[in-house]
Amino acid sequence: MKVLKxxxxxxxxxxxxxxxxxxxxxxxxIAFGFLRTVVTAWYAGVxxxxxxxxxxxxxxSFIFPLPYAYRDRIARIPGVETVSFANWFGGVYIDKNRFFxxxxxxxxxxxxxxxxFRVSPEQFDAFLKERNACIVGADLxxxxxxxxxxxxxxxxxxxxGKWEFVVRAIYxxxxxxxxxTQFFFHWTYLNERMRAEMPGRAGEVGWYIIKIADPADAASxxxxxxxxxxNSRAETKTETEAAFQQSFIQGTSLxxxxxxxxxxxxxxxxxxxxxNTMIMSARERTKEYAVxxxxxxxxxxxxxxxxxxxxxISVLAGGLGLLLTYPVVGAFSLVVPKSWFxxxxxxxxxxxxxxxxxxxxxxxxxxxxxxxxxxxTIVDGLRFVG
Amino acid sequence: xxxxxxxxSVSKSYWRDSFEVPVLNSITLSVPEGxxxxxxxxxxxxxxxxxxxxxxxxxxxxxSITVAGTNIAALSESQLAKWRSTHVGFxxxxxxxxxxxxxxxxxxxxLLLTSLxxxxxxxxxxxxxxxxxxxxxxxxxxxxLSGGQEQRVAIARAIATDPTIxxxxxxxxxxxxxxxxxxxxxxxxxNKEFKKTIVMVTHDPRAAERAHVVRxxxxxxxx
Numbered sequence: 259m260k261v262l263k264x265x266x267x268x269x270x271x272x273x274x275x276x277x278x279x280x281x282x283x284x285x286x287x288i289a290f291g292f293l294r295t296v297v298t299a300w301y302a303g304v305x306x307x308x309x310x311x312x313x314x315x316x317x318x319s320f321i322f323p324l325p326y327a328y329r330d331r332i333a334r335i336p337g338v339e340t341v342s343f344a345n346w347f348g349g350v351y352i353d354k355n356r357f358f359x360x361x362x363x364x365x366x367x368x369x370x371x372x373x374x375f376r377v378s379p380e381q382f383d384a385f386l387k388e389r390n391a392c393i394v395g396a397d398l399x400x401x402x403x404x405x406x407x408x409x410x411x412x413x414x415x416x417x418x419g420k421w422e423f424v425v426r427a428i429y430x431x432x433x434x435x436x437x438x439t440q441f442f443f444h445w446t447y448l449n450e451r452m453r454a455e456m457p458g459r460a461g462e463v464g465w466y467i468i469k470i471a472d473p474a475d476a477a478s479x480x481x482x483x484x485x486x487x488x489n490s491r492a493e494t495k496t497e498t499e500a501a502f503q504q505s506f507i508q509g510t511s512l513x514x515x516x517x518x519x520x521x522x523x524x525x526x527x528x529x530x531x532x533x534n535t536m537i538m539s540a541r542e543r544t545k546e547y548a549v550x551x552x553x554x555x556x557x558x559x560x561x562x563x564x565x566x567x568x569x570x571i572s573v574l575a576g577g578l579g580l581l582l583t584y585p586v587v588g589a590f591s592l593v594v595p596k597s598w599f600x601x602x603x604x605x606x607x608x609x610x611x612x613x614x615x616x617x618x619x620x621x622x623x624x625x626x627x628x629x630x631x632x633x634x635t636i637v638d639g640l641r642f643v644g
Numbered sequence: 645x646x647x648x649x650x651x652x653s654v655s656k657s658y659w660r661d662s663f664e665v666p667v668l669n670s671i672t673l674s675v676p677e678g679x680x681x682x683x684x685x686x687x688x689x690x691x692x693x694x695x696x697x698x699x700x701x702x703x704x705x706x707x708s709i710t711v712a713g714t715n716i717a718a719l720s721e722s723q724l725a726k727w728r729s730t731h732v733g734f735x736x737x738x739x740x741x742x743x744x745x746x747x748x749x750x751x752x753x754x755l756l757l758t759s760l761x762x763x764x765x766x767x768x769x770x771x772x773x774x775x776x777x778x779x780x781x782x783x784x785x786x787x788x789l790s791g792g793q794e795q796r797v798a799i800a801r802a803i804a805t806d807p808t809i810x811x812x813x814x815x816x817x818x819x820x821x822x823x824x825x826x827x828x829x830x831x832x833x834x835n836k837e838f839k840k841t842i843v844m845v846t847h848d849p850r851a852a853e854r855a856h857v858v859r860x861x862x863x864x865x866x867x
Contacts, residue, residue: 267744549740554729636701
């Protein structure tokens, strides 16, 4: 027999209590993992931002357009590799509940600007050749059953009228951090319709996406772009893509901070649950610890017995919780429309954080029982009636 | 016979809230090697306290206690723990076996503190259980044993490391007459056959009859 066996047997002495503690902690770990995943999903756009991409928008507001004519002037700035652009299309597909991001983009440059959207050369050629062709993300295609050749009808709202798009390409996100629910079509298609139906809105671009050669030049190029259009009818604001994405979620930062806070409160709850179990267990064994000390076991042995038991429970509970977090997050992403959280996955850092928290809690929860066991003299321990 | 236990002018008192309660007053006692000493006395006379001091699980306020040449009153807690593991076998009134361990594992417990290999530990455990006549019960848990059998396992645990002295605190106090006789016979055998020095605290005059020498404690003084 080894001391480890004694620790294990002690842990399983009250099977119901240990099981309830393990399940309680596991549920808390699931809640922690889930909340962290929601927070991660919220920041997915920021996280997926490339350091070598800048976004130029109207300095007044994102909803005001910029002239198409800015494109060539921006492209001439040293250090700029690619200038692409996009317009938020909006629109309604079947009904308003079926929301996903729909954008009119510069067909020729969009994949240069976003290499993380992967399209086969054949499909991309087909997309380029057809005026009302569109590219849909693989997740979006899965969600709505879109296939190559399908026609997607839409009612325009920002750009009124009936619109029809033909699926000519399906992009695969480079990895799970990339949004696979976007919808791109030719900006020229949009512009032609505007020129014909609403000439005042022709030649407008929602924002420019600028790929630069060296991320270290981001500040200087941003400055040059904005300087270039000072005192024009549409002044610009250029920032890194991460800052641009951040501005979208700034309004919800309070909720996200609350989520973050709650996720760490959960760790506190885990500690209280385990701490309570350990205090009860150690109290019940006061006499046994005194007997072990009488036999010659040292204070270190007692520390090992109590901390070991606490660690066993926390590791089992943490492991179970982490194991169950995957199906829970998976089920959530199936139930909730993909467009709510286009990127919803458990980050490795969440697993590491939850695992580390469970281990640390295991150590912390043993602190008071250890202190009490060490303080109790053998004589008092042998007299103890639990 | 040389003395294996030398208690010199030992005093002990406890604090109950803000009151100091004297328990032992300048006790002097000498126990020769191979002795079977019985300590008797009324409740509160200090006999268990004296036993605890001799076993090194409590410390005196004054005086010295020398067991097998070591002044244990001067040892630190960790030194005392180590000393106890090699020199003392303790037999409790209520056996104090760990309920989650089998008889074998309970006897093996003090051997885990030694450098013995698993095979050697097994030899020691089997020998100890054989001495107490429980070779066939080694895989039983305490709850599957009678009180007398539990106490025999506790004795096997006490002798497994071949300690210098055995101390027993009311070893028959929780047993019926028959089981008590068995335990006392076993202790006698350990004393005679295996030359173990035994200090036993008891209330029971029949138990005390088995001891070579009986000393009485009253109000913290040895008579």
